[in-house]
Amino acid sequence: MSGTRAIQTRGLRKVYRSGFFRIPYVGLEGLDLDVEPGESFGFIGPNGAGKTTAIKILMGLQSATAGEASILGQDHRDPECRRKVGFLPERPYFYQYLTANEFLRFYGSLFDLRGDELTRRIGVLLERVGLARFADVKLGSYSKGMLQRAGVAQALINEPDLVVMDEPMSGLDPMGRALIRDLILEERERGRTVFFSSHILADVEVICDRIAIVVKGELRGCGTIDELVGDRVRHVDITLVGTLPEGCPGTVVRTDGDLVLLRVGPDEVDPTLDQLRAAGARIRSVDRVRMHLEDLMLEEAERAEKVDSKRMGVLA
Amino acid sequence: MMRMYAIAANTFRETMRDRILFSLFFFAALLLLTSAAMEEITIGDSRHVVRSVALGAIRVSGSVIALFLGVGLVYKELEKKTIYTIASKPIPRWVFVLGKYFGLMAVIAVLTGLMLVLYMGMVTVQQGFPGFTVLPAMYLLIVELALLTAWAILFSTYSSPTVASLFSIAVFVIGHLADDIWIFGSQAESVAVQELSRVVYWVLPNFEVFNVFDTAVHGIPTEPDRILWASLYGLGYTAAVLAVACVVFERRDFK
Numbered sequence: 001m002s003g004t005r006a007i008q009t010r011g012l013r014k015v016y017r018s019g020f021f022r023i024p025y026v027g028l029e030g031l032d033l034d035v036e037p038g039e040s041f042g043f044i045g046p047n048g049a050g051k052t053t054a055i056k057i058l059m060g061l062q063s064a065t066a067g068e069a070s071i072l073g074q075d076h077r078d079p080e081c082r083r084k085v086g087f088l089p090e091r092p093y094f095y096q097y098l099t100a101n102e103f104l105r106f107y108g109s110l111f112d113l114r115g116d117e118l119t120r121r122i123g124v125l126l127e128r129v130g131l132a133r134f135a136d137v138k139l140g141s142y143s144k145g146m147l148q149r150a151g152v153a154q155a156l157i158n159e160p161d162l163v164v165m166d167e168p169m170s171g172l173d174p175m176g177r178a179l180i181r182d183l184i185l186e187e188r189e190r191g192r193t194v195f196f197s198s199h200i201l202a203d204v205e206v207i208c209d210r211i212a213i214v215v216k217g218e219l220r221g222c223g224t225i226d227e228l229v230g231d232r233v234r235h236v237d238i239t240l241v242g243t244l245p246e247g248c249p250g251t252v253v254r255t256d257g258d259l260v261l262l263r264v265g266p267d268e269v270d271p272t273l274d275q276l277r278a279a280g281a282r283i284r285s286v287d288r289v290r291m292h293l294e295d296l297m298l299e300e301a302e303r304a305e306k307v308d309s310k311r312m313g314v315l316a
Numbered sequence: 317m318m319r320m321y322a323i324a325a326n327t328f329r330e331t332m333r334d335r336i337l338f339s340l341f342f343f344a345a346l347l348l349l350t351s352a353a354m355e356e357i358t359i360g361d362s363r364h365v366v367r368s369v370a371l372g373a374i375r376v377s378g379s380v381i382a383l384f385l386g387v388g389l390v391y392k393e394l395e396k397k398t399i400y401t402i403a404s405k406p407i408p409r410w411v412f413v414l415g416k417y418f419g420l421m422a423v424i425a426v427l428t429g430l431m432l433v434l435y436m437g438m439v440t441v442q443q444g445f446p447g448f449t450v451l452p453a454m455y456l457l458i459v460e461l462a463l464l465t466a467w468a469i470l471f472s473t474y475s476s477p478t479v480a481s482l483f484s485i486a487v488f489v490i491g492h493l494a495d496d497i498w499i500f501g502s503q504a505e506s507v508a509v510q511e512l513s514r515v516v517y518w519v520l521p522n523f524e525v526f527n528v529f530d531t532a533v534h535g536i537p538t539e540p541d542r543i544l545w546a547s548l549y550g551l552g553y554t555a556a557v558l559a560v561a562c563v564v565f566e567r568r569d570f571k
Contacts, residue, residue, distance in 0.1 A: 059404040061570040082406045089400040095326070097333045109322035110405045154401060 006162045006193035007035035012067035014053050027053040029217040035195055040188045042208035043197040046301050050217040051197040055166045059087050086155035090166040096140030100131050100150055111158040125153040145176035163187055165196035201293045213300050220300040232291040233266040242281030319407050320415040327419025344377030348434055352442055363443050367533040374431045382424055382461045386468025387480035389416050399570055410562035417469055424461050452543050453532035459550035460526035466557040473565040494522035521553055
């Protein structure tokens, strides 16, 4: 395995067993992933896709059933590989009896940090995440957004080369999301690798250099947003003045007097325009609406669902 | 070592800030001080009865604290998911288990020390200074509680506090009846019962090995050999139970 990649996985598989009869179900199916140093990498997929499972395996919280993985060139099973890794779990829980200061001091000491250097880092981080004023307030009285910020601070206390975050923006208000987004961008600018999963795809599109889509435990695509989405058109909006002819394809989105907004599929544009012109309609505009990450994810989820249905059909 | 110390120090702080601990300690102190009343209602050698009841109260209270806090120690980290941010750090899991254990043992040692101070004060006021013959007994009590806590932590690494409590109480009771179980087994007619009692006797701890309170209340010094062998037995057994706890915890998936 390469020693230079921030994260590399080959055939990473996780099978869970549940219930009295230990019935197996696949949480992750042969994940191959390469995350390069210095990039901001988004890991997206619907609920139960296997994102958290993959992250937990990488962070040493769960063992893989098969496959291998390396972090910063070291085997992921060796705890020492996480010396230069920062991790923020999904919906983090922290020791409520600690103040933010004590909390960061504790996490710093887990990296053998101490003394003036630790004090300096705590001061800088609390300032960065906007908690300096609350340094001596117990975490038990923090709001969800403040806890998330404290969580980010503990993930950065060791000045990591790789930051892994599981749903860092989940449940945050727009201001909280913006803060986390800015922190991720700052980390990327400092040359650190940021690997995170998220449901907030608008943010993923803004922040990430590359993304991977995982659905039902399988990797369905990996690359830059341009590579994955490219110039693919989701639909075309035609604005026209006049009446729609009989049997005209598409869906009417809005009408305002004679003005009609008609939405058609990318392949239906030319025949539709011909029909409209033949019917005497005046075309005001034709807007090709680019596919978004969300559409791609939904498309992949539907495809996976169809494959599943076929499998079930074969089994039946 | 520093990382283990950090986890132990955090456990110590967490436990000392826990209100339940104060309730338990208050109950223990009350039990201890009430034993002073035994002098009024006892016929005969009331001085020794008071000492015996007071030391018994310390022993029971220490065991309750060890069991009560030990069974939830690791489980609480899993339930509250605080383990996610700890196990993802460059820390082997055995360091975490031992850190938690030593943190709790520090709490138990401090509380036992406080109860000893209370005991000495109470006896001095009531009967005059009792001397230091009680110190080896208190030391062996801490060794006993170290072993009991190790069992509680072992159960805590793979089961809920309720199940861990039941198992730990079973170990506690069997451990105090170990000699009786041996005698019962040797007198049984059934070979199966004989074998079972032998297995229970040898596999589970014998907590009576650590009990020298009977001599301590009479001011008789404990023999150094007894202290040495009980220490070796207790610490060796504790190390073995903790090793199993570390192996069990190493294999756990955090869901």
